[in-house]
Amino acid sequence: MTGGTAVPDGWVPVCRIEQIRRETGVAAWVHGEAVAVFRTHDDQVHALGNHDPRTGASVLARGIVGSRGDEPFVASPLHKEPFGLRDGVCLDDPTVRTPSFEARVVDGVVEVGARRLVPAVAEVP
Numbered sequence: 334m335t336g337g338t339a340v341p342d343g344w345v346p347v348c349r350i351e352q353i354r355r356e357t358g359v360a361a362w363v364h365g366e367a368v369a370v371f372r373t374h375d376d377q378v379h380a381l382g383n384h385d386p387r388t389g390a391s392v393l394a395r396g397i398v399g400s401r402g403d404e405p406f407v408a409s410p411l412h413k414e415p416f417g418l419r420d421g422v423c424l425d426d427p428t429v430r431t432p433s434f435e436a437r438v439v440d441g442v443v444e445v446g447a448r449r450l451v452p453a454v455a456e457v458p
Contacts, residue, residue, distance in 0.1 A: 344437070344444040350376065353443065358407065360394040363445045368434055369394035370443055371418055373405050379418035380434035380445045385409045386416075386423070393431065420449070 347361045353372040360383050361368050367383040371394075383391045388411055396407040398418075406415040406424055415424040421433040435446030 344435075344439075344446045347443045347445055349441050350378070350438050350443050351441070353378075356398040358394040358396065358398065360391070361445065363434065364448070366432075366448075367391050368445055369396075369407070370436060370445060371398055371405075371407060372443075373398065373400075373418070376438075377405070378436045378438055378443050379405065380436040381407065381416060381418065381421045382432040382434075384431065385411050385414075386429050386431050387412055387414065 345363045347370050348359060350372065353359050353370065355372055355374050358369045358371040361370055369381050369383040371379045381393055383393045385392055390411060392410050393407055395410045398407050400406065401415065401424055404424065405418040407418060408415045416431055417424060421431040423429040433449045435449060437444050
């Protein structure tokens with residue numbers, strides 16, 4: 334697991350972007366949480382909680398990265414459920430989600446910031 338010390342603005346350096354192969358993820362410890370950091374085929378970076386929401390196992394960084402239309406996702410290695418890399422919402426069941434975090438690349442270094450606030454899931458009638 335990677336992860337560094339937070340800089341004054343709250344961003345935590347995780348690793349150099351070249352250390353994450355395209356279409357894969359790495360696990361990091363950020364702000365006291367296990368985080369999965371992903372690099373897509375077009376070098377975008379995304380960060381989600383590393384725990385599979387169904388089982389609690391810390392495995393999402395080992396999931397399969399892909400896309401459904403223009404939605405990048407990671408499929409959990411346990412049950413193959415796809416979670417959107419932008420918001421952590423399960424593409425097959427929007428009532429299930431994992432936290433998402435701000436992520437960026439600065440001078441070739443992947444950094445993870447604050448946990449994103451996600452609106453409550455609307456109930457289906």
